[in-house]
Amino acid sequence: MTQPFDFDQIVDRHGSDSLKWGIYPPEILPMWVADMDFTSPPEVLTALHQRIDHGVFGYALATQKVTDSVVNWLQQRYDWTIDPQWLVWLPGLVPALHAACLSYTEADQEVVTFSPVYPPFLSAPKTCQRPHRDIPLTRDHGRYTFDLQRFDDQLTDKSRLLLLCHPHNPVGRAFEKQELTALAEQCIKHNLIICSDEIHCDLVLNHTRHIPFACLSEEIAQRTVTLMSAAKTFNIAGLNCGFAIIPNPTLRRQFNHAAQGMIPHPNALGYTATQAAFTQAEPWRQALLEYLRGNRDYLLKEINQRLPMLTMEPVEATYLAWINVSALEDYRPAFFEQAGLGFSAGEPFGDNRFMRLNFGCPRSTLEEAMLRLEQAISPR
Numbered sequence: 001m002t003q004p005f006d007f008d009q010i011v012d013r014h015g016s017d018s019l020k021w022g023i024y025p026p027e028i029l030p031m032w033v034a035d036m037d038f039t040s041p042p043e044v045l046t047a048l049h050q051r052i053d054h055g056v057f058g059y060a061l062a063t064q065k066v067t068d069s070v071v072n073w074l075q076q077r078y079d080w081t082i083d084p085q086w087l088v089w090l091p092g093l094v095p096a097l098h099a100a101c102l103s104y105t106e107a108d109q110e111v112v113t114f115s116p117v118y119p120p121f122l123s124a125p126k127t128c129q130r131p132h133r134d135i136p137l138t139r140d141h142g143r144y145t146f147d148l149q150r151f152d153d154q155l156t157d158k159s160r161l162l163l164l165c166h167p168h169n170p171v172g173r174a175f176e177k178q179e180l181t182a183l184a185e186q187c188i189k190h191n192l193i194i195c196s197d198e199i200h201c202d203l204v205l206n207h208t209r210h211i212p213f214a215c216l217s218e219e220i221a222q223r224t225v226t227l228m229s230a231a232k233t234f235n236i237a238g239l240n241c242g243f244a245i246i247p248n249p250t251l252r253r254q255f256n257h258a259a260q261g262m263i264p265h266p267n268a269l270g271y272t273a274t275q276a277a278f279t280q281a282e283p284w285r286q287a288l289l290e291y292l293r294g295n296r297d298y299l300l301k302e303i304n305q306r307l308p309m310l311t312m313e314p315v316e317a318t319y320l321a322w323i324n325v326s327a328l329e330d331y332r333p334a335f336f337e338q339a340g341l342g343f344s345a346g347e348p349f350g351d352n353r354f355m356r357l358n359f360g361c362p363r364s365t366l367e368e369a370m371l372r373l374e375q376a377i378s379p380r
Ligand SMILES: Cc1ncc(COP(=O)(O)O)c(C=O)c1O
Pocket: 034, 091, 092, 093, 094, 095, 118, 165, 169, 197, 199, 200, 229, 231, 237, 242
């Protein structure tokens, strides 16, 4: 039986500690940073209340229970059997992207990315003072995919680490097995280590199954660091808890060495929430996916019918829409802000012709956003 979860309910985040809402004045509807305007699953809230009632918040460690919750989740969801020893707990995945750059490349070795992509992928190599080679995604039948010919042509013996976003933020692709396998072959050919950020893997909206990159073969598992977290799916990003899965002991040791003293332990409440989410909140997740599919379909229809000067990429995963706004006379972020809309500008992702819209919100919020957008851009 489906549980009655109310994703239509408006939770007022004004005046809370919300980054998404806090940077704008009240007249702007924020639809940028990737968290959702929904309360977390009731089971997660109950577990957090119990943990708070305990009253002592000293340094935390990953208990057997939270470790088991991850192991079982990966087994059930992805048929991926992991050894608990492969787990490295993290307070966030962005620090892990940086630790990967530092651990797996020498100063003259290249970090490779596919753009457009979540901005820290593009900034991490620079921050870590590593050369960066970007291979733009290409189009196949109207969908973004890897340009493996260009990848093969442009990589050199200095290319060492691929930062892969899978599923992909912002283009919304849930990559298919044959695309992943072809990419994996290239990674082996060029002797790359892969850091596969799979934070959105539990948010696949089309009815396909996510394939962790490390599951493609044993050879790939041995050269892949997978980053995951319950943060996006269960809306607990502010609780700072995620993990890396690193089957290869040498890669694990190198990663831990780079993280030592730099990357703190996860938050105690983050462990609690992660465990409750992975063990009790699957019905909530299923209901969420259904709601997000409805939001995505509504958005697509609105854009096709009411706002045909915009084009939206097919969203196969995530709650983020990547929208081409370049047909508008003015598509600077300030233009949308004047219309009362706080979108993510495309430029930091590597393509300023687009903007990213976060539809992880009640339908009525999305409807209001479409109204404002129409009023701002339709000829009067
Ligand atoms: C692909 C990707 N990786 C990482 C993050 C952020 O992860 P964290 O908050 O764990 O650092 C995001 C957030 O939007 C993301 O989209």
